[in-house]
Amino acid sequence: MTNDPRLTNLAATLPATVPFVGPEAQERARSAPFEARLGANESVFGPSPRAIEAMQKAAADVWMYADPENHDLRQALADHHGISADHIMIDAGIDTLLGVLVRLLITSGDHVVTSAGAYPTFNYHVAGFGGTLHQVPYKGDFEDPDALISKADEVGAKLIYFANPDNPMGSQHKAATIEKMIENVPDGCLLILDEAYIEMAPEGSAPTVAETGTRVIRMRTFSKGYGMAGARVGYAIGAVDLITAFNKVRNHFGMCRISQAGALAALKDQDWLNQVQENVQVARAWITQIAAENGLTALPSSTNFVTIDCGRDGAFAKRVLGHLIEAGIFVRMPFVAPQDRCIRVSCGTSIDLDAFAAALPTALERAKSD
Amino acid sequence: MTNDPRLTNLAATLPATVPFVGPEAQERARSAPFEARLGANESVFGPSPRAIEAMQKAAADVWMYADPENHDLRQALADHHGISADHIMIDAGIDTLLGVLVRLLITSGDHVVTSAGAYPTFNYHVAGFGGTLHQVPYKGDFEDPDALISKADEVGAKLIYFANPDNPMGSQHKAATIEKMIENVPDGCLLILDEAYIEMAPEGSAPTVAETGTRVIRMRTFSKGYGMAGARVGYAIGAVDLITAFNKVRNHFGMCRISQAGALAALKDQDWLNQVQENVQVARAWITQIAAENGLTALPSSTNFVTIDCGRDGAFAKRVLGHLIEAGIFVRMPFVAPQDRCIRVSCGTSIDLDAFAAALPTALERAKSD
Numbered sequence: 082m083t084n085d086p087r088l089t090n091l092a093a094t095l096p097a098t099v100p101f102v103g104p105e106a107q108e109r110a111r112s113a114p115f116e117a118r119l120g121a122n123e124s125v126f127g128p129s130p131r132a133i134e135a136m137q138k139a140a141a142d143v144w145m146y147a148d149p150e151n152h153d154l155r156q157a158l159a160d161h162h163g164i165s166a167d168h169i170m171i172d173a174g175i176d177t178l179l180g181v182l183v184r185l186l187i188t189s190g191d192h193v194v195t196s197a198g199a200y201p202t203f204n205y206h207v208a209g210f211g212g213t214l215h216q217v218p219y220k221g222d223f224e225d226p227d228a229l230i231s232k233a234d235e236v237g238a239k240l241i242y243f244a245n246p247d248n249p250m251g252s253q254h255k256a257a258t259i260e261k262m263i264e265n266v267p268d269g270c271l272l273i274l275d276e277a278y279i280e281m282a283p284e285g286s287a288p289t290v291a292e293t294g295t296r297v298i299r300m301r302t303f304s305k306g307y308g309m310a311g312a313r314v315g316y317a318i319g320a321v322d323l324i325t326a327f328n329k330v331r332n333h334f335g336m337c338r339i340s341q342a343g344a345l346a347a348l349k350d351q352d353w354l355n356q357v358q359e360n361v362q363v364a365r366a367w368i369t370q371i372a373a374e375n376g377l378t379a380l381p382s383s384t385n386f387v388t389i390d391c392g393r394d395g396a397f398a399k400r401v402l403g404h405l406i407e408a409g410i411f412v413r414m415p416f417v418a419p420q421d422r423c424i425r426v427s428c429g430t431s432i433d434l435d436a437f438a439a440a441l442p443t444a445l446e447r448a449k450s451d
Numbered sequence: 452m453t454n455d456p457r458l459t460n461l462a463a464t465l466p467a468t469v470p471f472v473g474p475e476a477q478e479r480a481r482s483a484p485f486e487a488r489l490g491a492n493e494s495v496f497g498p499s500p501r502a503i504e505a506m507q508k509a510a511a512d513v514w515m516y517a518d519p520e521n522h523d524l525r526q527a528l529a530d531h532h533g534i535s536a537d538h539i540m541i542d543a544g545i546d547t548l549l550g551v552l553v554r555l556l557i558t559s560g561d562h563v564v565t566s567a568g569a570y571p572t573f574n575y576h577v578a579g580f581g582g583t584l585h586q587v588p589y590k591g592d593f594e595d596p597d598a599l600i601s602k603a604d605e606v607g608a609k610l611i612y613f614a615n616p617d618n619p620m621g622s623q624h625k626a627a628t629i630e631k632m633i634e635n636v637p638d639g640c641l642l643i644l645d646e647a648y649i650e651m652a653p654e655g656s657a658p659t660v661a662e663t664g665t666r667v668i669r670m671r672t673f674s675k676g677y678g679m680a681g682a683r684v685g686y687a688i689g690a691v692d693l694i695t696a697f698n699k700v701r702n703h704f705g706m707c708r709i710s711q712a713g714a715l716a717a718l719k720d721q722d723w724l725n726q727v728q729e730n731v732q733v734a735r736a737w738i739t740q741i742a743a744e745n746g747l748t749a750l751p752s753s754t755n756f757v758t759i760d761c762g763r764d765g766a767f768a769k770r771v772l773g774h775l776i777e778a779g780i781f782v783r784m785p786f787v788a789p790q791d792r793c794i795r796v797s798c799g800t801s802i803d804l805d806a807f808a809a810a811l812p813t814a815l816e817r818a819k820s821d
Contacts (some may be wrong), residue, residue: 084665086641086693089558097698105518105708118515127514136510136709143506143713144497145488146674148475173543175623176702188459202704209700239457271456290814295454304516311708313543323456328467330579332546334572337707338681339506343513 091189091211100202104411116409117230117433122248122278122386124308125429126360128343129353132309135346139339144159147338154345158316161348162290168320170327171228173313173335175277175300180206181331182273182298186239187212189285194233196224198249198417200275203242212240222388226262235269243265244275246282246383249415249425253286253383260288266296270272271323274299278384280306280354281361286383295320306354307347307384312340355435361385364428371438386427388415391445395421400451404444408438461559461581467474470572474781486779487803489796492618492648492756494678495592495803496730499723505716509709517708524715528686531718532660538690540697543683543705545647545670549806550576550642551701552668552687556609557582564603564610566594568619568787570645574613582610588791592620592750593760596632604637611636614645616753619785619795623753626658633658636666641693644669647685647755650724651677651731656753665690676724677717682710731755734798741808745815756797758785761791761815765791770821774814780807 104121108114118125127133151171157449159166172178179202187193189211195203197216207214215236217228224247232239243262246253259274266272274297279287290299298319304310314336317324347353369379378390391398395418402414402424414424426437474491476791478484489507497503521541529536542548549572557563559581565573567586567654578583587598587604594617603611613632617622629644636642644667649657660669684706687694717723738757739749748760761768765788772784772794784794796807 084636084638085690086556086665087639088555088696089561091558092555092699095699097695099519099698099703100521101703103516103519103704105522106520121516123516124514125741127511133510133513136513137507139681140503140506140510140709140713143496143503144494144678146491146493149469149471149473150476152475152479171627173702173705176704180702185458185462185762186456188461191459266454268454269457295456308514310516311509313705313707320455323466326458326462328469329462331615332550333469333471334473334546335543335683337543337683337710339510339709340707343510394764402516444775 095209098150098205101206106405107411108327111406112289112383115411116435117429118411119427119429119433119437120411120413120425121310122305122384122427123310124305124357124385125427125433126357127208128308129347129350131350131353132307132343132347136312136339136343141343143338147336147341148310151332151336151341154341157345157348162318164291164318166322168176168318170317170324171336172315172327172331173337174304175275175302175315176202177313177335177424178300178315178317179203179273181327183207183210183212183240184330185326186271191241192236192238193240194229194236194238196229198415198420199224199242199244200248201416221249222420223247223252223254226254226258230262230267233270234249238270239271241297242273242275244277246278248278248384249413250420251380251382251384252385253282253389256285256288263288263294263297270296272297276300277302277305279360282383283384290318295323298323301349306357307344307346308357309340309343313337314340314344347391361428364434367434368426368428368437371434371441375441380423386425388423388425390423397448398422398424400448401444404441404447408440408444410440463504465579468575470575477776477781481776483779485781487643487799487806488781489799489803489807490781490783491680492668492675492797493680494727494755495797496678496727498678499720501720501723502677502713502717506682506713507711509712510752513707513708516704517706517711519703521570521706521711524711525720527715531546532688533808534661534688538688538694540687541706542685542697542701543707544674545645545672545685546572547683547705548670548685548687549643551697553577553580553610554700555584555696556641562606562608563610563612564599564606564608566599568785569594569612569614571786579767592790593617593622593624596628599637600632600637603640608640610773611640611642612645613642615656616648618648618754619758619783620790621750621752621754621756621758623652623656625654630658633664633667640666642667646670647675649671650732651728651755652753660688662719668693673714673717676715676727677715679710679713682713684710684714689704731798734804736809737804738796738798741804741811743798745811750793756795758793758795760793763792763806767818768792768794770818771814774817775810778810778814780810
C-alpha cells in the first residue's frame with residue numbers, strides 16, 4: 082500500500098474530464114476574447130432588470146447562508162405552476178439536479194436509456210455512478226420517444242433521459258406525444274423530461290404540469306429563457322415521494338443566496354420573459370436567413386439556438402466550426418453522426434449575428450479548401 | 452414491480468434529512484424574524500465592500516455560465532498561497548468539496564474516522580456514499596489527533612476528518628501538532644484538514660501550505676472570515692493527482708459566476724479581512740464577558756464564535772438554547788455529550804450582542820426553573 086489516497090474502483094476507472102470546454106478556456110488558448118459568444122445557448126438578452134436589481138441588493142446580504150429549503154422561490158414556483166410546493170425541488174441548475182437524481186437511482190448494474198448525441202452531462206453522471214448507458218438513434222433530427230421507451234423496456238432501465246425541446250437539434254415534440262410517452266414508461270422506470278428550453282418552444286409543447294404522475298420528473302431552469310445561466314438555479318417537478326428523496330443526499334446549503342433572490346425576481350417579471358421570447362424569434366429568423374444566404378439549411382428551432390446543416394459530413398462541419406472559432410465566433414456542434422453535419426448557433430444580439438454573418442462565408446470557404 | 456422509481460439499495464436506507472435546520476425555517480415556525488442571527492457562524496461583519504461591488508457588477512453578466520475551470524480565482528489563490536494552481540480545486544463551498552471527495556474515495560465497506568460531535572455534514576456525506584463511520588471522543592474540548600490516527604490505523608480508514616480550529620468547540624491545535632499528525636497518517640489513508648475558521652485562528656495554527664504532501668487535503672472557504680457564506684465558494688488544497696481526480700465527478704458548471712467575481716475581489720482585499728479579524732476579537736471578548744456576567748464560562752476561541760459552557764448537562768443547555776430562540780436570538784449548540792453542555796454563539800455586532808446579553812439572563816432563569 083502506498084501513501085496515495087485509495088479511490089473507489091469506480092472512481093479509478095473514470096477519466097478526469099469535462100463534458101464541455103468553456104469559452105473562457107478557448108479564449109485563453111487563443112489569447113483573445115471571442116467577438117460573439119454563441120456557443121453555450123446562453124441568453125445574450127440577459128436577465129430581467131428586476132432580477133439584476135434583486136441580485137445587486139442581495140450581494141450585501143451574502144454573509145448569510147441561503148435558506149436551505151428555498152422556501153420563497155419554491156412557493157413562488159408552486160404558485161406559478163399551480164401545484165403544491167412539495168412537488169418541487171430547487172438546486173444549483175439542472176446539471177446538479179440530474180446528478181442527485183442519478184445518484185438516487187443508479188448504481189453498478191443499473192440501466193439507463195438516452196438518445197445518441199443528447200446531453201453529455203447526463204451521460205457523465207450515469208458513468209460517474211456506474212450505470213450502464215444505452216443510446217438509441219435520433220429519428221431524423223428528432224429524439225425518438227418510441228425507440229426510447231422500447232429500449233427501456235428491453236433493458237429494464239431505471240431511467241430514460243429525454244429533452245423536449247431537444248438540444249442540440251432544436252427540434253420539439255407536441256405535448257400529446259409527450260403525454261403518450263409518459264403513459265408508456267415501463268413500470269419501475271422514470272422518465273426525465275428535460276424542459277430547459279421550454280420557454281422558447283411553441284404553445285402546446287409541454288404537458289400540463291399538474292397532470293404529471295410518478296412516471297416522469299421534469300427539469301426546468303433559469304439558465305435559458307430567464308437568462309441566468311451563471312446563477313445556477315434549476316428545479317425539478319415530480320411526485321412528492323421522489324422530490325422528498327432528494328433530501329437524502331442533496332447539498333442542502335448548496336444554493337447561492339444571490340441567485341435565489343435573482344430567480345424569484347426573474348419569475349415575477351414575465352413581461353421580460355415575453356420580450357426575450359420575441360428577441361429569440363427575431364434572432365432565429367436572422368440566423369436562418371444567414372444560413373440561407375450561405376447556401377446552408379437552418380433546421381426549425383423551438384429553442385434559443387439554431388442548428389445549421391452544413392450540408393456535408395461531420396469532418397466538414399468541424400472545420401467550419403474551427404474557422405468560426407478562429408474568427409472569434411464561439412459556437413458548438415453536435416457530437417454524434419449524422420447530427421454532427423451541423424453547427425449550433427445561439428440566438429444573439431444584432432451585433433453578435435452581424436459578426437457571425439461576416440465570419441461565416443470565409444469559414445465555409447476555408448472549410449471547403451482545407 | 453410498481454410504477455414508483457427504484458432507488459438504489461443505499462438511497463432507500465437513507466433518511467430524508469438535513470444536517471442543519473436553517474434559521475429561516477425557524478423564523479417561519481415562530482412567525483417572527485430573529486433579532487440576532489448568531490447561530491451559523493456567519494460573518495455579520497459582511498464581505499469586503501470591494502467584493503460587494505464586484506458581485507453587483509457581475510450581476511448583469513449572469514447570463515453567461517461561469518468559467519468551469521475557475522481559472523482566475525484559482526490562479527489568484529495559487530499566488531496568495533505561493534503554490535501552483537494545479538494544487539487547488541474550487542467548488543461551491545466546503546460542503547460540496549467534502550461531498551465530491553467522499554464520493555471519490557468511499558463506498559460500501561470503506562471506513563472513515565472523525566470525532567464524535569464534529570461536522571455533521573461530513574458524516575452525512577459518508578453515510579450518503581455507504582461508508583462506515585468511526586467516531587472517537589474529544590479530549591477535553593479538543594479534537595484528539597492521536598486518537599484519530601490510532602483509530603484510522605485500527606480500522607484501515609481511507610479518510611480522517613479533522614477540523615482545525617474546531618467547530619463546535621472553537622479550540623485549536625498548533626501547526627506543529629498538525630504537522631506531526633500528517634506525518635502519522637497511515638499509508639492508504641487521507642487526512643481532511645478542514646480549516647474553515649483558519650483566518651480567525653492565532654498565528655501558528657496552520658502548517659505551511661507549500662509543505663503538504665499526499666497524506667492531507669486542506670479545505671478553505673470564503674464563508675467565514677471573508678463573510679460570503681451565501682455565495683458558496685470554497686477550495687481544497689492537495690496533491691496534484693488528487694486535485695485532478697475531482698474532475699472525474701465534479702459538477703463542472705456548478706459555480707455561480709457572481710460568487711466567483713466576489714471571491715476574487717474579497718481575496719484581494721486583505722485589509723478588510725484584517726478588519727474582520729479585529730471585529731471578531733472584540734466580539735469574542737464581549738461574548739466572554741457576557742457569559743461571565745451570567746456566571747457561565749466561555750471557552751477560549753480561535754474562531755468567529757464562542758462556545759459557552761452552561762455549567763450543567765445537555766438537557767439544561769438545550770433549555771437555555773430554546774429560551775434564547777424564543778427570545779429571538781438564533782444560536783446553536785453541540786450535538787454530543789459532554790460538549791452539549793454548551794451553547795455556541797457567533798461573533799456579532801454590538802447590536803446583536805446587546806440583544807444576546809439582554810436575553811441570556813431570562814433564558815438561564817427559565818432553564819433553571821423549567
